Amino acid sequence: xxxxxxxxxxxxxxxxxxxxxxxLLSIYTRLIxxxxxxxxxxxxxxxxxxxTVKRDIREIRNYLYDSEEFLDKQDIEFDYSAQExxxxxxxxxxxxxxxxxxxxxxxxxxxxxxxxxxxFLKSIVLEFFMQDKAYLFQLINQIKEKDYAITxxxxxxxxxxxxxxxSIQITTLNYDVFSVYPIKIKLQNEVL
Numbered sequence: 001x002x003x004x005x006x007x008x009x010x011x012x013x014x015x016x017x018x019x020x021x022x023x024l025l026s027i028y029t030r031l032i033x034x035x036x037x038x039x040x041x042x043x044x045x046x047x048x049x050x051x052t053v054k055r056d057i058r059e060i061r062n063y064l065y066d067s068e069e070f071l072d073k074q075d076i077e078f079d080y081s082a083q084e085x086x087x088x089x090x091x092x093x094x095x096x097x098x099x100x101x102x103x104x105x106x107x108x109x110x111x112x113x114x115x116x117x118x119x120f121l122k123s124i125v126l127e128f129f130m131q132d133k134a135y136l137f138q139l140i141n142q143i144k145e146k147d148y149a150i151t152x153x154x155x156x157x158x159x160x161x162x163x164x165x166x167s168i169q170i171t172t173l174n175y176d177v178f179s180v181y182p183i184k185i186k187l188q189n190e191v192l
Contacts, residue, residue, distance in 0.1 A: 020056075023046050023048070023056060024056055024059065024060065026046075027042070027053075027056055027057065027060060028060050028063075031060065031076060031085070031086070031087050032087065034086065034087060034088075034089050035086070036079070036082070036084040036085070036086045037057075037084055037085045037086065038082070038083055038084045039053045039054065039057075039083060039084070039085065040083060057076055057085050060076065061075065061076045064076070075087075095128065096128075096129055096132060099124065099125075099128075099129065099136070100136070100139065103121070103136065103139040103140060103143065104139065106143045107139065107142045107143055110144055111144065112144040112145060112146035113143060113144065113145060113146070114145075114146070114147060115145050115146070115147050118140060118143060118145050121140050121143075122137065122140055125137060125140070155185070158182055158185060159185065161181075161182055162182050162183060162184065162185070165181065166181075167179050167180060167181050168180060168181075168182060
């Protein structure tokens with residue numbers, strides 16, 4: 001969802017007072033951009049009471065919970081020491097758990113994957129999870145790896161043809177061209 005940036009200088013006031021909907025939208029925009037909101041500063045900026053700011057935050061919190069805006073259903077937190085509201089960012093711990101789950105699924109599936117994909121998985125570890133490199137590399141090294149004569153894009157096209165019941169053209173080593181309707185993909189005695 002694209003939300004326009006709102007600056008207090010450009011917000012239109014209705015009768016000298018900021019409209020409620022504009023105030024809510026401004027607070028909402030700041031929160032989804034993971035900005036901290038100090039309720040005292042906000043009440044001064046919008047020329048409303050701190051209780052009004054709290055009510056606005058409660059309305060936004062209810063909206064976020066009731067809508068599909070955030071699939072994680074993240075809540076707006078209040079930091080009592082800083083007197084600020086914020087939506088916490090998803091931590092790398094959760095991302096690491098998601099990545100670890102993916103690796104475990106690849107290990108359990110025992111379906112060989114391309115060495116290019118394995119290299120890509122390792123690059124993700126080096127980019128985002130350097131502190132857990134040894135453990136994650138140990139998992140990656142347990143994944144079955146194989147170089148296929150068929151590329152990933154060709155494999156995707158083949159799977160698309162199977163799903164849609166379309167024909168594909170196959171060219172043999174002798175340059176003979178056949179039009180066929182694939183029904184399944186079989187790799188080393190395993191059906192995908």
